[in-house]
Structure formats: structure tokens, C-alpha cells
Amino acid sequence: MAEWEPRIIVIACHWCTYQGADLAGSLRYSYPPSIHIVRVPCSGRVEPEFITEAIKSGADGVFVGGCHFGDCHYRSGNYNTIKRFNLLKRALVDLGLEDERVKLEWISGSEGKKFAEEMTVFDAKIRELGPNPIKGGANV
Amino acid sequence: MSKPKLAYYLAGGCGGCDIAVVDLSETLVDVALAVDIVFWAPTVADAKYKDLEAMPDGSIDVGLITGNVRNSEHDHIVKVMRKKCKVLIAYGICATSGGIKSLVNLYTTEQLLDKAYVDTMSTDNPDKVIPQTSCIVDSKYDLTLPALFDAKPLDQVVSVDYYIGGCPPHYDHVKTAFTALLTGQLPPPGSWITSGKALCEVCGRNPVLTGKPKKFTTTIKRTFEGTPTEGACLLEEGYLCLGPITQGDCGVKCPNANMPCRGCGGPIPGVKDFGTRAISAIASMLEKEELVDEIPDPVHLFYRYTLAGSALGKKLNR
Ligand code: SF4
Ligand code: SF4
Ligand code: SF4
Ligand code: FES
Numbered sequence: 251m252a253e254w255e256p257r258i259i260v261i262a263c264h265w266c267t268y269q270g271a272d273l274a275g276s277l278r279y280s281y282p283p284s285i286h287i288v289r290v291p292c293s294g295r296v297e298p299e300f301i302t303e304a305i306k307s308g309a310d311g312v313f314v315g316g317c318h319f320g321d322c323h324y325r326s327g328n329y330n331t332i333k334r335f336n337l338l339k340r341a342l343v344d345l346g347l348e349d350e351r352v353k354l355e356w357i358s359g360s361e362g363k364k365f366a367e368e369m370t371v372f373d374a375k376i377r378e379l380g381p382n383p384i385k386g387g388a389n390v
Numbered sequence: 391m392s393k394p395k396l397a398y399y400l401a402g403g404c405g406g407c408d409i410a411v412v413d414l415s416e417t418l419v420d421v422a423l424a425v426d427i428v429f430w431a432p433t434v435a436d437a438k439y440k441d442l443e444a445m446p447d448g449s450i451d452v453g454l455i456t457g458n459v460r461n462s463e464h465d466h467i468v469k470v471m472r473k474k475c476k477v478l479i480a481y482g483i484c485a486t487s488g489g490i491k492s493l494v495n496l497y498t499t500e501q502l503l504d505k506a507y508v509d510t511m512s513t514d515n516p517d518k519v520i521p522q523t524s525c526i527v528d529s530k531y532d533l534t535l536p537a538l539f540d541a542k543p544l545d546q547v548v549s550v551d552y553y554i555g556g557c558p559p560h561y562d563h564v565k566t567a568f569t570a571l572l573t574g575q576l577p578p579p580g581s582w583i584t585s586g587k588a589l590c591e592v593c594g595r596n597p598v599l600t601g602k603p604k605k606f607t608t609t610i611k612r613t614f615e616g617t618p619t620e621g622a623c624l625l626e627e628g629y630l631c632l633g634p635i636t637q638g639d640c641g642v643k644c645p646n647a648n649m650p651c652r653g654c655g656g657p658i659p660g661v662k663d664f665g666t667r668a669i670s671a672i673a674s675m676l677e678k679e680e681l682v683d684e685i686p687d688p689v690h691l692f693y694r695y696t697l698a699g700s701a702l703g704k705k706l707n708r
Contacts, residue, residue, distance in 0.1 A: 298666045302701035333673040333682055341669060341688040346706035383706040 256284045256310040256376045260369070261300060263293045265323040267315025269359030279366035282373040284310075293317065293354075294327025298338040301352060305342075308385040311351050311376040313368075318356040328356070346383070350375050394451040394572070397429040397442065399471055401464035402491060402541060403457025407482035408433045410558035417565050424572055425452075443470055450474045452571060454481040458488050458698060459547045463536035472548040477571075479552045479583075480544040483654050486553045486582075487664065488698025490654075492541035493690070495697050495704035499538045543699040553582040555637050555656025557695060563639040581659075582637065588658045589633035589651050593642045595623045596633075606677035610684040613649060624650045625675060630691060634671045635661060654695050665693035665700050 262268040268289050274281060290296055293316025304312045314335060322328040335354045343349050353372060357365050400408060412418060428450060429437045453475030459465055472478055480486045488495070494502060507513065507520045524534045544550050554567055567583045570576055577583065590596050598604050604623065611628035618624055624631040624645055631650035635658055644651045657664040669692050673682060685691065693700055 298670045299663055299701070302663060302666050306701040329679075330674055333676050333679050334670050336679065336682045337669050337673040337685065337688060338666065340682070340685075341665070341692060342702075344687070344689045345702050345704075346708065347702075384702070 254381055256373065256381075257286065257308065258282075258284045258311040258313065258369075258373060258376055259304045259309045260285055260287045260313045260315060261293075261296050262287050262289055262315045263317055263323075263327075264289050264291050266317040266321065266359050267293075267355075267357040267365065270315070270357045270361045270365035273359065273362030274366040275362075277362050279363055281366045281369035284373050284376070285369050292322060292324050292327040293331040294322070294324060296331060296335075298334055301335075301338060302342075305347070305351075305382060306384065308382055310379075310382045310385075311353070311372060313352075313372050314354045315357045315365075315368075316354070318358055321358065348379050348383075351379060351382070393424060393426040395428045395449065396425040397450045397453045397471060397475060398427070398434070399429070399431055399453070399455050399467055400433055401455060401457035401468060401485070401544075402460030403482065403484045403489070404491070405433055407456035407484070407556075407558040410482075410556070410561055410564050413561040414565055414568070417568070421568050421572070439467060439470075442467070442474060445474050447473045448476055451476050453478045455479070455485050455544055456482045458484045458492055458541040458543060460491070460494070460541045461536035461538050465547060468544060468548055477551045478544075478548065479554060480550045481554050482559055483555050483557045483656055483695045485544045486550075486555055486656055486699070487696040488541050488543045488700075489557060490695055492543075492696075492698030493694070495540050496689070496708070497705070498708045499540075501708065503538075540704055541698045546698075551579045552576065553656065555582060555584065555654065556640060557654035560640040560643065562641060566639075582656060584637045584639050584656075584659070586659055587638045589636045589638035589640075589642060589645070589655065592638040593623075593633055593645050595621060595645055597623055597626070604675075607672075607675045607681065608677045610681055612686065618648050624648075625672075630672055630685065632668050632672070632692075634675075635664065635667050652691075652694050656695075663700050664696040665689075668692040 271287055293314060296314055301312050316328045316331055339352055355368055427435060429442045431437045453471045455468055455471060459468055483489045484491055503520045508515055508518050521535055523537045527533055605626045607625055607628055609628040618627050629650040632653040633651045636651050636653045637655040637658055640655050653664060661667045
């Protein structure tokens with residue numbers, strides 16, 4: 251059987267984290283090929299269902315990136331994001347998902363280096379955790 | 391014209407949904423006169439599975455199934471029902487979404503059997519006998535029992551034409567649904583039979599209905615803590631009411647009795663995963679992030695009636 255390679259979904263706000271990823275690219279900071287970026291207009295647009303659907307579809311990790319507090323293009327989107335994300339995460343952990351499989355981080359458009367570093371660390375963490383327990387069929 | 395034929399099957403449910411039909415009282419008489427009940431098992435009519443199996447495919451106009459699909463017998467009969475019925479309805483939240491009884495998916499079948507038959511204080515079972523799918527009694531009688539598996543909503547097993555929420559559905563709503571059925575005034579297949587309004591939209595406690603703004607939730611309260619202010623929105627007062635995302639077909643039963651809605655009515659149109667959307671709606675109403683950690687047991691609160699139908703469907707790594 252082929253070696254398992256993680257599939258990581260990064261849901262990135264257009265105004266910050268997505269720009270950060272872009273900058274990382276132009277500055278040639280490398281990050282792992284397991285990262286698949288989905289762009290959203292604002293992290294506040296990330297419904298908890300996006301995260302559960304990604305996990306159900308077999309994503310090994312889900313990373314949500316938004317603007318720092320005070321920088322959200324729509325003013326309060328990210329304040330809403332953190333409440334929803336944290337509550338969803340509590341439920342997911344109670345449902346047996348590992349705490350570190352989903353992550354929320356603020357990365358601005360000028361933080362290309364931070365983006366690359368965050369991706370590298372997250373990828374390493376997911377490799378340590380192994381495949382998504384739904385996909386791996388662990389105890390189905 | 392001959393009367394429409396109706397079949398009713400109680401799978402992994404409690405019988406409460408059947409009682410909701412009986413609660414129709416005089417209307418039930420009208421319904422009973424208007425339809426020909428060809429099968430109603432195991433509660434109301436004396437019918438055998440083989441009678442249902444012998445009926446021609448597609449010969450029954452409407453089939454109602456209540457309860458979730460939880461064992462091999464349910465699995466078999468709902469498939470037979472699907473073949474025999476032109477229109478199949480998931481009736482009650484167990485059938486539509488798993489129901490409160492699908493919280494069993496937090497445990498494995500082995501863990502549940504162990505809890506029920508071995509590991510309770512009041513159990514006296516030194517030989518640790520637990521139900522088996524087959525056994526021989528007196529060395530000649532071969533007895534079988536259905537095999538248990540994780541609870542599933544009906545549409546994970548067969549295709550469903552209509553959904554009716556509620557645990558059980560309120561009899562006024564059942565009346566509306568039966569009237570729609572008998573007069574052929576049904577929404578497009580695949581829909582929920584509902585007013586389409588959220589509970590909040592019909593709740594007398596909703597400040598928005600009297601032109602006042604809806605305030606953030608500033609504190610988290612358990613139902614036994616304090617008494618809600620008369621007429622005030624329970625969610626504003628800290629009682630985590632799921633009215634914003636629940637169908638309002640029950641006559642606002644819980645908020646009218648000072649209790650927050652727990653979502654038995656099912657999701658408002660457009661929402662697939664009730665629990666996850668409930669998390670979104672309630673988190674958005676919290677005044678500050680810190681309150682998130684004060685919410686006790688989010689799984690039992692938000693997925694109380696819909697765990698089996700949710701994205702994960704069960705606990706992982708049980
Ligand atoms: S929906 Fe409620 S009343 Fe109906 S069968 Fe399920 S548990 Fe019983
Ligand atoms: S949250 Fe509950 S109490 Fe408040 S308006 Fe909605 S249904 Fe009524
Ligand atoms: S208020 Fe909510 S929980 Fe109570 S009966 Fe109505 S839908 Fe069900
Ligand atoms: S615009 Fe980036 S989080 Fe709202």
C-alpha cells in the first residue's frame with residue numbers, strides 16, 4: 251500500500267491569511283504539499299459545517315486562518331469566528347476527534363513567513379496524529 | 391375512487407409518535423374513515439410482516455415510518471416498506487435524524503450491552519449472559535434476535551419522500567400533515583412538512599416581534615438555575631434555547647413552559663446538520679468568547695435529537 255500522505259484543508263480569509271500565503275509564495279518560503287487552500291471572503295464566513303464536512307470527506311486536518319483582531323475587513327467577522335470555532339471544537343473533541351486536528355490562527359497579509367511556519371508545524375502535527383479516524387475506519 | 395392505502399411501521403422508536411396519531415382524537419376518526427390501514431405494526435393493527443411482504447410492490451399509497459434504524463429487523467422491514475409504498479414519510483425526529491435514541495452512537499454496541507446486562511448495580515447476572523443473535527433452547531428450539539448496529543436516520547437506508555419533525559410531532563402539526571397528504575397538497579418530494587418558520591418567529595418571547603432588538607447572551611444558565619423572567623427571551627437570559635434554528639411547528643411548547651427548546655422539531659429549511667448549525671447560532675449569540683467554555687456538555691445539548699444524522703454521526707474512537 252502506498253505511504254499515507256495527509257490532506258490538509260486550509261480555509262483562508264481573502265484579506266489576510268490568503269495574502270499571507272501569496273506572500274510566502276513570492277518570498278519563496280516553502281510549505282508542505284499536503285496543504286490545500288480554500289479562499290473565503292472573511293473567516294466569519296466559515297460555518298462550522300464547512301469544518302465538519304471537510305472532516306467527513308476525509309480531510310486529515312482543518313486549519314482556519316483569519317485577520318488579527320481589529321483587522322477584520324468586515325469589523326467583527328473574526329470575533330464571531332473564534333466563538334463558533336471554539337464551541338465546535340469542544341463538541342468535536344467530545345465526539346472523539348483529536349484536539350489538534352482542527353486549528354484556528356490569525357495570520358495577516360504581511361506574515362508570509364508566519365504562514366509558512368504555521369503550515370509546516372500543522373503538517374508535522376497531523377503526520378504525528380496519523381490519518382483522519384473516519385477515513386482510517388478506526389472503530390467504525 | 392377507492393380509499394388511499396396507508397401503512398405504518400414503528401422501527402427504533404418509543405411509540406410516542408404513534409400516540410401523537412392517536413392524540414388526533416376526532417380527527418383520527420375522520421382519517422381512519424378516509425384511509426384504508428393495511429399495515430400498522432407493532433402497535434395498532436394485528437399485522438404480520440409476511441402479510442406486508444406479500445403485498446404487491448407499489449400497492450400502498452402512503453407509508454409512515456417512525457423510529458430510527460437500529461437493528462437488522464428494522465433494516466429489513468423499512469426496505470420492504472420502501473418497495474410497497476408509493477410515498478414514504480420519515481415521521482418524527484428519530485426517523486428523520488436519529489432522534490434522542492441515536493445518542494447510543496456515543497458508545498459501541500458491546501459497551502451498551504455490557505452496561506445494560508452486566509455492569510449496573512441492580513443487575514444480578516453472575517454468568518454475564520447477554521443477548522445473542524441466535525441460541526438453541528432445550529437443545530431443539532433455534533431462537534434468533536435481530537443484530538444491533540449504530541442508529542441511523544431512515545434516509546441512510548432507503549430514499550425518503552417527506553420528513554416530519556418532532557419528538558413526537560405535535561398533534562396539530564400531525565393534523566396539518568395528514569390533511570396535506572389526503573388532499574394531495576404536498577411540497578416537492580424530499581421536503582420537510584413544516585410551516586417553514588423557525589420557532590423564534592412564532593414565539594411570544596421574541597423581542598424582535600415587538601420591535602425590540604435581540605440582545606446578546608451574557609451569562610450561561612442551566613435550566614434548574616433561577617426562574618426565567620415572564621415574557622423574556624430565554625436565550626437572552628442565558629438559557630440556551632435552540633429556537634433560532636428549530637422548526638416552529640410544535641406550538642412553542644417548551645418556551646411557553648419556561649423551558650428552552652432542545653430542537654426536537656428538526657432543522658429549519660436549508661439546514662442539513664442541525665447540531666453543527668445550532669453550535670453556530672448559539673455561539674454567535676454569546677456576548678464574549680469566554681462564555682463558550684461555560685456551556686456544559688455541548689454534544690448532548692446541540693446533537694440531542696440529531697447525532698446519527700450529523701456529519702460525524704457517532705463518537706469516534708469509542
Ligand atoms: S421521535 Fe420521540 S416520540 Fe417519536 S419515536 Fe422517537 S423518541 Fe419516540
Ligand atoms: S430563543 Fe427561544 S425563547 Fe427566545 S425567542 Fe427564540 S424560541 Fe423564544
Ligand atoms: S420547543 Fe423545541 S424541544 Fe420543545 S417541543 Fe417544540 S421543537 Fe421540541
Ligand atoms: S476579513 Fe479577514 S477575518 Fe474578516
